[in-house]
Amino acid sequence: EPEVTQTPSHQVTQMGQEVILRCVPISNHLYFYWYRQILGQKVEFLVSFYNNEISEKSEIFDDQFSVERPDGSNFTLKIRSTKLEDSAMYFCASSLTSDKVNEQFFGPGTRLTVL
Amino acid sequence: QKEVEQDPGPLSVPEGAIVSLNCTYSNSAFQYFMWYRQYSRKGPELLMYTYSSGNKEDGRFTAQVDKSSKYISLFIRDSQPSDSATYLCAMSADRRGAGNNRKLIWGLGTSLAVNP
Numbered sequence: 001e002p003e004v005t006q007t008p009s010h011q012v013t014q015m016g017q018e019v020i021l022r023c024v025p026i027s028n029h030l031y032f033y034w035y036r037q038i039l040g041q042k043v044e045f046l047v048s049f050y051n052n053e054i055s056e057k058s059e060i061f062d063d064q065f066s067v068e069r070p071d072g073s074n075f076t077l078k079i080r081s082t083k084l085e086d087s088a089m090y091f092c093a094s095s096l097t098s099d100k101v102n103e104q105f106f107g108p109g110t111r112l113t114v115l
Numbered sequence: 116q117k118e119v120e121q122d123p124g125p126l127s128v129p130e131g132a133i134v135s136l137n138c139t140y141s142n143s144a145f146q147y148f149m150w151y152r153q154y155s156r157k158g159p160e161l162l163m164y165t166y167s168s169g170n171k172e173d174g175r176f177t178a179q180v181d182k183s184s185k186y187i188s189l190f191i192r193d194s195q196p197s198d199s200a201t202y203l204c205a206m207s208a209d210r211r212g213a214g215n216n217r218k219l220i221w222g223l224g225t226s227l228a229v230n231p
Contacts, residue, residue: 004158033218042119043159043203045218056218091158104219106151106158 002026004107006092012113013082021077021110023092032075033093033104034067036060043091049075082114118142121204121222130231134191138204138222141185145206147217148180150189153201153224162202163189194229201226 005024013019025032034046047057049067066078075094079086089111093104121138128134136150146167151159163178165171165187171178177190187206191198201224207217 006158035219042223043205043219043221045220048218058218103161103164104149105161108158109156111156 004092004094004105006090006107006110008110009108010111010113012115015084015114016081019079019082019112021079021090021092021112023075023077023107024073025075025092025094026105027073029094029096029105031055031095031104032067032069033095034077035091035093035106036088037091037109038088046077046090079112082112084114087112087114118220119204119206119222122225123223125226125228127228127230128194130194130196130229132194132229134189134194134198134227134229136189136191136202136204136225136227138187138206139185140187140206140220142206142208142220143182143185144208145220147207148178148187149205149219150176150178151203151205153203155201159203159205196229196231199228 004026007022011019032049035043036046037043045058047061047067048055064080068076089109091109092107095104119138119140148165150163152162153159163176165178165180168180168182175192179188187204203224204222205219207219
């Protein structure tokens with residue numbers, strides 16, 4: 001069964017450093033998302049991406065964040081200068097088009113720890 | 116008022132029990148309703164997906180949506196220890212344009228333990 005994969009599973013970084021979180025969505029999906037989940041809190045939407053551009057972003061997704069689909073398979077989230085409050089689980093998700101657009105399938109997540 | 120509210124539990128039931136999980140919401144624009152299961156330190160796994168009001172059944176799972184009350188439920192029949200997980204509701208509006216993107220708004224999740 002096709003699945004979303006994410007690397008690394010755990011990333012530890014120093015405050016102020018740049019991190020890149022990587023995702024490989026399900027191959028025939030067209031819509032891509034990043035969410036995050038701070039420990040003990042709700043899952044929060046960060047950004048959605050379609051047709052090689054951002055289609056929606058939340059208030060969390062400020063100038064420190066960027067997304068890219070560098071090739072036909074990868075989808076990345078970059079945080080330019082990490083803050084302590086960026087520590088969270090980051091989930092990538094993907095979905096198909098038309099009626100299936102909102103069945104979003106999630107990867108296992110990357111646990112980001114900012115020290 | 117919070118957009119989506121969900122009792123975090125924990126909920127503990129004996130094996131074989133019927134489990135009822137629910138969420139309330141405030142945004143009347145929500146049309147898509149999902150239930151996800153999340154095991155510890157794993158990503159959310161899509162269980163059920165419902166558009167607008169009504170019931171949907173899949174094996175031991177039944178999802179119900181009552182838009183007039185802004186209330187959704189997930190029922191698990193004949194619960195098993197392997198059902199022990201956190202169950203999250205998520206929903207989104209029927210927003211056209213911008214590639215039909217629909218961000219998900221989440222509940223906090225209910226922690227369920229099914230005891231053998």
